[in-house]
Structures are given as structure tokens and as C-alpha cells.
Amino acid sequence: MNHALRRAMANAKMTETQLAEACGVDPKTIGRWITDPSRIPHARHRWAACEALGEEEAAVWPTAVRSALKTGPDREVIQVFPYRSAAPASLWRSLITKAQHELTFAGYTNYFLWLEQANLAGALRRKAQTGCRIRFLIGDPDSPVTRAREDEENVPLTLSTRIAVTISELARLREVGNIEGRFETGHVNLSVFRFDDEMIVTPILARRVGHDSPMMHLRRSQADGMFDRFADHVEELWTRGRDIWEETHHGPA
Structure with missing residues (x-):
């Protein structure tokens, strides 16, 4: 929730419809600005809104101001969270919804996505049918790397169990074109999720599961910047990966 915008509207005694008229947008757009803090309006709309309010x-959309002022490599960093669980689920849904060309989920299990995103399978199916390439790079459940990480995490819901959930969900989408899955283990300590030119990166800390690890939201703005470095990392692991459906002992019955 963009609480600053909502407070500003309340202080100005302005409704969504009235602000929409001042900005030249649909009232539903104002609603999305309020409910999705990751949604940053175009500059002309921000200026019109601030003038009306x-x-x-900087008080209503501080992220936009910080991004505009950044000139170094860190300008690709949109926002950070000390814990992945502190990021709103709406951020993930917004990034998935906006992506048109590429969705890459290079989390070791990707288990949390199926739990936290309502009808993720339906969203992925629709994306794939419109030509969006969707890739899942998941850990090999039988690898010694996976077993070593399970010993370190020491939690009842093991990595291999969480991986099995993702494999089961992907099996239901196997007939859909543009959806691929591969096994790899090189990202056991670093999860990367790409949504066209935006990205979420989560370095996995020692003895911590994914939701307890810090998270960065990146947006590409330069060649060979942070975004490209992480993207190259995922591409290298993807080239090494093994198709999950060629692993017959993991394939659906």
C-alpha cells in the first residue's frame, strides 16, 4: 500500500476520481497507484498528482526521486528488503503481470511462488500463450549439493520436498509451449528471478531459508551493470542444466 499517497489524498480531501481527472488518467489507475507501491507513475502523472495534492x-514517490538522482551503478537498485518475506506479494504479482517477453525463475526450489501467488499456473499459462518465454531453473533433488544444503537448513520441509512441489506444478503445464525447466545446483546460495528488464535477487544466507534472506529489486539501466551480471550468471547455469523431463525418474507418471 502506498500509504503516503493515500494520506496525501485524505489531507487534500480528494477522491480517486478527482485525482484521476487532475492527472488525466482512469480512476482505476489511481487505485493501482495506491494498492501497489512498486507501481511508479510516469513523470508527468507524478507531477500533476503532486500539484493537485x-x-x-519525494514524499509521495521517494523511490522515483532516488532513481532519478542516482548516476552510478547502484541506480539499478530500485529497493531492498532485509527479508524476502518483508516484500509485498503484490510486487511479485505486478512483475509477473507486466512481463511480456521473459520470465525466469532461478530459485533453488521456487516453492514459495506456488503458495504465495494465487493461481500462478493460470498466470503462467496465459503468459506462455501470448509468446512469453518462461524458464524454471531448479535444484537437482538427488544432488549431494542439495543434501548438504538440507543438512545446513535442518528444517522439516526439506529442499527436495519443496523441489518436488515445483516439479509437480510444472508437470501440469508440460503441454504448454514456451515453458521450460532444467536442473542445476550452481544457484543453491543465490536465487535470481527475471521479469523482462526487472529482477529480484536473493542471496541465501548460512543456515537461513529463502524467506529469511535479504532481497534486492533491480531494473536494468546500463550495459554490464548489476542486472546484466546476474543475468549472465543465470544464463551460464541454464546452459549447464539438464531438462527435467529427460530425467525419467523425476518425470510425471
Whole structure:
């Protein structure tokens, strides 16, 4: 929730419809600005809104201001969270929804996505049918790397069990074109999720599961920047990966 925008509207005694008229947008767009804090309006709309509300842009959309002021490599860093679980589920849904060309889920299990994103399978199916390439790079459940990480995490819901959930969900989408899956283990300590030119990166800390690890939201703005470095890392692992359906002992019955 963009609480700053909602407070500014309340202070100005302005409804969504009234603000929409001032900005030249649909009232539903104002609703999305309020409910999805990751959604940053175009500059002209931000300026119109702030003028109508009598607020400074830095107070209503600080992320946009910080991004505009950054000139170094860190300008690709949109926001950070000390824990992945602290990021709103709406951020993930927004990134998935906006992506048109590429979705890459290079989390070791990707288990949490199926739990936290309502009808993720349906969303992926629709994306794939419109030509979006969708890839899942998941850990090999039988690898010694996986077993070593399981020993370190020492939690009842093991990595191999969480991986099995993702394999089961992907099996239901196997007939859909543009959806691929491969096994690899090189990302056991670093999860990377790509949504066209935006990305979420989660370095996995010692003895911590994914939701307890820090998270960065990146947006590509330069060649060979942080975004490209992480993207190259995923591409290298993808070339080494093995197709999950060629592993007959893991394939659906």
C-alpha cells in the first residue's frame, strides 16, 4: 500500500476520481497507484498528482526521486528488503503481470511462488500463450549439493520436498509451449528471478531459508551493470542444466 499517497489524498480531501481527472488518467489507475507501491507513475502523472495534492514528489514517490538522482551503478537498485518475506506479494504479482517477453525463475526450489501467488499456473499459462518465454531453473533433488544444503537448513520441509512441489506444478503445464525447466545446483546460495528488464535477487544466507534472506529489486539501466551480471550468471547455469523431463525418474507418471 502506498500509504503516503493515500494520506496525501485524505489531507487534500480528494477522491480517486478527482485525482484521476487532475492527472488525466482512469480512476482505476489511481487505485493501482495506491494498492501497489512498486507501481511508479510516469513523470508527468507524478507531477500533476503532486500539484493537485499540494505535496512534494519525494514524499509521495521517494523511490522515483532516488532513481532519478542516482548516476552510478547502484541506480539499478530500485529497493531492498532485509527479508524476502518483508516484500509485498503484490510486487511479485505486478512483475509477473507486466512481463511480456521473459520470465525466469532461478530459485533453488521456487516453492514459495506456488503458495504465495494465487493461481500462478493460470498466470503462467496465459503468459506462455501470448509468446512469453518462461524458464524454471531448479535444484537437482538427488544432488549431494542439495543434501548438504538440507543438512545446513535442518528444517522439516526439506529442499527436495519443496523441489518436488515445483516439479509437480510444472508437470501440469508440460503441454504448454514456451515453458521450460532444467536442473542445476550452481544457484543453491543465490536465487535470481527475471521479469523482462526487472529482477529480484536473493542471496541465501548460512543456515537461513529463502524467506529469511535479504532481497534486492533491480531494473536494468546500463550495459554490464548489476542486472546484466546476474543475468549472465543465470544464463551460464541454464546452459549447464539438464531438462527435467529427460530425467525419467523425476518425470510425471
